[in-house]
Amino acid sequence: MRKIFGISKTKKEISSFDTPNSHILITGKSGTGKTYTILNLIVQAVANNIPVVIIDTGNSFANNQIPVNVKSFMKDKLLIYDVADKPLPINPFFIGNIEGKKNQKIIEMANRISDILKGCLKLGMQQRNEVYESIVYVFNSNDSITFQKVFDRLEEMKKSPAKTAAEKLLPLITGVSFSDKNDSLDYVLYGNPKVHIFQLSRLSDEVKKIVSDIILFSLMDKLRQNGSIEKNFVLVLDELRNINCGNSAPLTKILTEGRKFGVECICATQFIRSKNTDFISILEQAATRVFFKPNDSEIKLVAKHLSNILREDWKSILKTMPRGYCIIDRGLIADCKEDMAVKVYKNEEILNK
Numbered sequence: 461m462r463k464i465f466g467i468s469k470t471k472k473e474i475s476s477f478d479t480p481n482s483h484i485l486i487t488g489k490s491g492t493g494k495t496y497t498i499l500n501l502i503v504q505a506v507a508n509n510i511p512v513v514i515i516d517t518g519n520s521f522a523n524n525q526i527p528v529n530v531k532s533f534m535k536d537k538l539l540i541y542d543v544a545d546k547p548l549p550i551n552p553f554f555i556g557n558i559e560g561k562k563n564q565k566i567i568e569m570a571n572r573i574s575d576i577l578k579g580c581l582k583l584g585m586q587q588r589n590e591v592y593e594s595i596v597y598v599f600n601s602n603d604s605i606t607f608q609k610v611f612d613r614l615e616e617m618k619k620s621p622a623k624t625a626a627e628k629l630l631p632l633i634t635g636v637s638f639s640d641k642n643d644s645l646d647y648v649l650y651g652n653p654k655v656h657i658f659q660l661s662r663l664s665d666e667v668k669k670i671v672s673d674i675i676l677f678s679l680m681d682k683l684r685q686n687g688s689i690e691k692n693f694v695l696v697l698d699e700l701r702n703i704n705c706g707n708s709a710p711l712t713k714i715l716t717e718g719r720k721f722g723v724e725c726i727c728a729t730q731f732i733r734s735k736n737t738d739f740i741s742i743l744e745q746a747a748t749r750v751f752f753k754p755n756d757s758e759i760k761l762v763a764k765h766l767s768n769i770l771r772e773d774w775k776s777i778l779k780t781m782p783r784g785y786c787i788i789d790r791g792l793i794a795d796c797k798e799d800m801a802v803k804v805y806k807n808e809e810i811l812n813k
């Protein structure tokens with residue numbers, strides 16, 4: 461779906477690039493207007509009856525952060541799942557349709573969860589393998605499986621790697637609980653279109669990554685079974701630094717395969733490249749790239765991305781951009797420089813459209 465951002469210097473209304481792979485990446489330093497712009501895009505999805513899933517790791521979409529006029533427009537469409545209050549409507553240990561292949565499905569699930577935990581909690585290989593063994597053991601010897609039971613099993617094992625793995629798992633056990641129902645995501649994707657906010661802001665950084673990986677994997681799994689290019693939905697990730705973006709991460713799969721299932725990702729980040737992060741590949745996946753005033757350290761990088769030949773011109777434009785103004789690169793050769801500089805509409809201008 462084509463979404464409007466705002467108006468260019470030549471008074472042209474500028475919207476996102478409308479292709480099946482219409483992911484949007486928004487970057488810029490703090491306070492420039494990224495979240496504000498995302499809210500405008502969400503409003504347009506809601507107006508078109510498209511479901512929206514927001515994974516909020518930075519408290520941008522907390523109940524008291526959403527402007528009153530936007531909230532009253534969404535009314536009963538707004539659903540917030542706060543991990544601190546009740547179980548998330550997702551079963552991380554779901555093994556899908558098990559006809560004839562139960563053992564293989566258990567191995568896949570245990571490997572998936574152990575690998576997510578290894579990556580996010582920095583488990584060593586032995587610790588990861590103890591976690592894997594515990595998941596398989598608990599799954600096979602209980603009616604239901606939870607991270608608490610996996611933790612208890614690790615403690616029982618009395619081996620040093622298992623004990624250390626249990627200690628590292630503790631913030632996950634104390635911070636989050638999950639549903640044990642397997643169909644809980646169906647209504648998120650295929651019920652009456654709503655704005656679903658998974659509120660993870662109160663978790664520690666590593667637990668945010670674990671939980672968002674679990675949500676994104678479950679979404680992708682559901683989409684693979686039931687998604688189609690016609691059933692659109694918008695996925696919002698406002699603070700990419702809190703999301704696992706590695707090569708085999710669920711987000712990477714969603715960005716590359718999601719278009720077949722109608723997913724449009726809207727991602728935002730303050731930095732494209734910093735010590736621990738590199739979102740260049742995400743930048744390349746996005747059909748529409750939105751640059752607010754960058755941090756000083758990234759002005760050169762963004763200017764070069766916009767045009768290697770005209771980078772000095774772009775550098776001076778980027779340096780002086782006020783809040784609420786951005787450069788929108790839709791990869792169109794025909795885009796003239798004037799039409800790439802956009803003043804983002806105010807919330808009320810979008811609401812009145």
Ligand SMILES: Nc1ncnc2c1ncn2[C@@H]1O[C@H](COP(=O)(O)OP(=O)(O)OP(=O)(O)O)[C@@H](O)[C@H]1O
Pocket residue numbers: 488489490491492493494495496497520730783784785803804805806807
């Ligand atoms: N187009 C706009 N029109 C009017 N006000 C705006 C506009 N864009 C941003 N603002 C205001 O500027 C402030 C900062 O915007 P916003 O929260 O979107 O920044 P951000 O880029 O998401 O920052 P951070 O990286 O810290 O999350 C907000 O108070 C917002 O209301």
Ligand SMILES: [Mg+2]
Pocket residue numbers: 494495496520698
């Ligand atoms: Mg923000």
